[in-house]
Amino acid sequence: MNANQHWTGRDDLTELFFHDWDHLTACFTSQHVKTRVGPDGPKFADFETSMVLMAQELPPVDLNTRLRQQKFGGDADLSHLERGDATVATFFLSTSDNEKEGANLEKMVTPAFKSALEEQCQDDVYGLIVNVGVVSSKFDLNAYFGGADMPQYALVYKAFMKDNSSVTAVRKAQKALMKVMGDQLDPHDSFVTFGREALIMDVDKGYKVSPMSACLSLALGQYQ
Numbered sequence: 001m002n003a004n005q006h007w008t009g010r011d012d013l014t015e016l017f018f019h020d021w022d023h024l025t026a027c028f029t030s031q032h033v034k035t036r037v038g039p040d041g042p043k044f045a046d047f048e049t050s051m052v053l054m055a056q057e058l059p060p061v062d063l064n065t066r067l068r069q070q071k072f073g074g075d076a077d078l079s080h081l082e083r084g085d086a087t088v089a090t091f092f093l094s095t096s097d098n099e100k101e102g103a104n105l106e107k108m109v110t111p112a113f114k115s116a117l118e119e120q121c122q123d124d125v126y127g128l129i130v131n132v133g134v135v136s137s138k139f140d141l142n143a144y145f146g147g148a149d150m151p152q153y154a155l156v157y158k159a160f161m162k163d164n165s166s167v168t169a170v171r172k173a174q175k176a177l178m179k180v181m182g183d184q185l186d187p188h189d190s191f192v193t194f195g196r197e198a199l200i201m202d203v204d205k206g207y208k209v210s211p212m213s214a215c216l217s218l219a220l221g222q223y224q
Helices: 021-028 031-043 066-072 103-120 141-145 164-181
Strands: 055-057 087-093 125-133 155-161 191-196 216-222
Touching: 066 125, 087 103, 087 164, 103 125, 103 155, 103 164, 125 164, 155 164, 164 191
Parallel strands: none
Antiparallel strands: 055 125, 087 155, 087 191, 125 155, 191 216
């Protein structure tokens, strides 16, 4: 029997960042997107199995680990985490009712995840960022990107790792989180990917393609 979920087999993620709603709306209503990007979508995107999330990225969590202290000392400004070249574990957390709004859930999950990482990953994780799912009438995410029948996600956490040798420790933190938050999260549709970030384009910095132009997928797994 094939026990895999119908959405397994993911080997890459794409993140798009916007300053605010006005910038997001301007992008997706622009003539270039309407006439060039949109029509080209079916050539490279599987709309039926796409999984998408619109979220607000919160300031980095104040994670207390030895690795963070080694890398940044007492520096409280962790905005430099998002450099685009880190080894990361990205946790997609789903609820049993496919909730897309993550604000209330985040208040419970973040302290539990912080505690799990600090207990299991003192020498393996140096940063944590949470993306809180939001729903807006300004943009229908599934109508544009597809995936309406796929699991929906309320929260996505990104843990910044020492390197790929840290996977085992991060998996232990994942198990601890699910043990504590199992009643609020769906263990079957929640999953984690491990990979190397690659910054492709940054308008603010004035370049279109970064030196790292490809994403190295290290591992892919689902919650057990």
